[in-house]
Amino acid sequence: MWHALRADLAYFRPYLLGGLGLAIGVVxxxxxxxxxxxxxxPPSHAAAGIRGMFLMMxxxxxxxxxxxxxxxERRVRLLLAGPLTPRHLAGVNVLxxxxxxxxxxxxxxxxxxxxxxxxxxxxxESLHIVGYVGGMMFMMQMIGLLVQEAAAAHRQxxxxxxxxGWASFSGGVLLLAAITVAVVFLQGPNSWPTLxxxxxxxxxxxxxxxxxxxxxxxxxxx
Amino acid sequence: xxxGRAEATAAARLSGLTKSFSGFxxxxxxxxxxxxxxxxxxxxxxxxxxxxxxxxxGLIVPDEGGTExxxxxxxxxxxxxxxxxxxxxxxxxxxxxxTTGRNLDYLAKLLPGWSHDRAHRLAERFALPLDKxxxxxxxxxxxxxxxxxxxxxxxxxxxxxxxxxxxxxVVRAEVLDVLWEIIEDxxxxxxxxxxxxxxxxxxxxxxxxxxxxxxxxxxxxxxxSESWRRVSFRLEEENVELAGVVEHRQVRAEHxxxxxxxxxxxxxxxxxxxxxxxxxxxxxxxIAVQILKEGHHVARVxx
Numbered sequence: 001m002w003h004a005l006r007a008d009l010a011y012f013r014p015y016l017l018g019g020l021g022l023a024i025g026v027v028x029x030x031x032x033x034x035x036x037x038x039x040x041x042p043p044s045h046a047a048a049g050i051r052g053m054f055l056m057m058x059x060x061x062x063x064x065x066x067x068x069x070x071x072x073e074r075r076v077r078l079l080l081a082g083p084l085t086p087r088h089l090a091g092v093n094v095l096x097x098x099x100x101x102x103x104x105x106x107x108x109x110x111x112x113x114x115x116x117x118x119x120x121x122x123x124x125e126s127l128h129i130v131g132y133v134g135g136m137m138f139m140m141q142m143i144g145l146l147v148q149e150a151a152a153a154h155r156q157x158x159x160x161x162x163x164x165g166w167a168s169f170s171g172g173v174l175l176l177a178a179i180t181v182a183v184v185f186l187q188g189p190n191s192w193p194t195l196x197x198x199x200x201x202x203x204x205x206x207x208x209x210x211x212x213x214x215x216x217x218x219x220x221x222x
Numbered sequence: 223x224x225x226g227r228a229e230a231t232a233a234a235r236l237s238g239l240t241k242s243f244s245g246f247x248x249x250x251x252x253x254x255x256x257x258x259x260x261x262x263x264x265x266x267x268x269x270x271x272x273x274x275x276x277x278x279x280g281l282i283v284p285d286e287g288g289t290e291x292x293x294x295x296x297x298x299x300x301x302x303x304x305x306x307x308x309x310x311x312x313x314x315x316x317x318x319x320x321t322t323g324r325n326l327d328y329l330a331k332l333l334p335g336w337s338h339d340r341a342h343r344l345a346e347r348f349a350l351p352l353d354k355x356x357x358x359x360x361x362x363x364x365x366x367x368x369x370x371x372x373x374x375x376x377x378x379x380x381x382x383x384x385x386x387x388x389x390x391x392v393v394r395a396e397v398l399d400v401l402w403e404i405i406e407d408x409x410x411x412x413x414x415x416x417x418x419x420x421x422x423x424x425x426x427x428x429x430x431x432x433x434x435x436x437x438x439x440x441x442x443x444x445x446x447s448e449s450w451r452r453v454s455f456r457l458e459e460e461n462v463e464l465a466g467v468v469e470h471r472q473v474r475a476e477h478x479x480x481x482x483x484x485x486x487x488x489x490x491x492x493x494x495x496x497x498x499x500x501x502x503x504x505x506x507x508x509i510a511v512q513i514l515k516e517g518h519h520v521a522r523v524x525x
Contacts, residue, residue: 011320075315077315079332081372082332084301217283
């Protein structure tokens, strides 16, 4: 599995670097604009959130593109000629976008580090906003994979699997909505951690459901 | 005892293989492919050829029944059988932006039993450009790459899904040459699906005719050629019923028939006193067309 994962990451590295390069360019422009407008611009934590969002959004989008290309190139056909089981394939399927997104998180963390070096201060709010934006994106990426698998189960007439997939999707979204609404109404010192944990829980649940659904596939032709 | 040994050594065994899609059902199929045999799976588009091969390659899980390859059950979750299977389908899953050579290097690490020497010898024999990205290869070269990829780990069973479909006549002939070279050593059992009937004559020992998801007839290529004939004759009698005839055209006293049992038809014509009898052999292509046209009817009588 690791060999297949490494190959896919090497194959799609130019996409990732291109996406990150573009995001870094945007972040530099946005930083210059914020610097130019001075105190008329957004507060520092919001500015950090906006720039971090670009850095994490790029690899997330690249992750979606990569999923499409892997499917278009029918990679599974090649991998199933070797000693990989559907569980291994599910692992590669989930880990490729996670690792790509991880590169965006790393870039956002580096940006916060540079901010700290330049300004000499780092508000906890900045960390929370960047973390929240990142958590939301990660969760959406995992939900995207889950929806893909639920649709595949539906296409393959695995009715129970499809129903379970859609139920997981709906449950995850409802849970996240409930947490977010509760946090907004009950503002408190634990608001941010609750939101982070909520995002992470839904993302992990979606990831596990994706792997389970993928493992039960009856058609690996695409 | 002998039967048990034969069962264990079958290159491929399909037992009650069934797969349903909306509006189509494949099977139940029962088929045994012996080692060293080249079996052509012949059928029109949509007959179920690709689905059969996908099930045999473990890419599709059947609804019922299953496949064994050299005694190992085929299922995506199992990996033992894959050592023995080389599959050439319409899509092979290569890294399109990587060169042919890099794809082969990748496969060398992915597939146990891969022989770098064997793969590069084949690539050289096929004149496959190793430094070109797969996306820039011609269709013929892609098929050749798929063949090298399918053969690099030394499988004993080769599954070929319409390998010459969509190729121009020159490249098609080239690919058929390559296939002939691979097959002639007799070390591979081959299941070759096609709707291009002229491929059959050259490559297949046996033919299985697939229509609407069912095998309507399985027979040896030579046996088929022996019994089918086109016969023209003069006979005044109208509405004559002839044994073995699957197609009958008549203009006044002139008749032309296609028979699947030449011996019986000729004997009957002699008894009826037919004149100017001319018998001509039919190519396997022509016979295949007749069988696929007539479907179950011909198959039932034939078997």
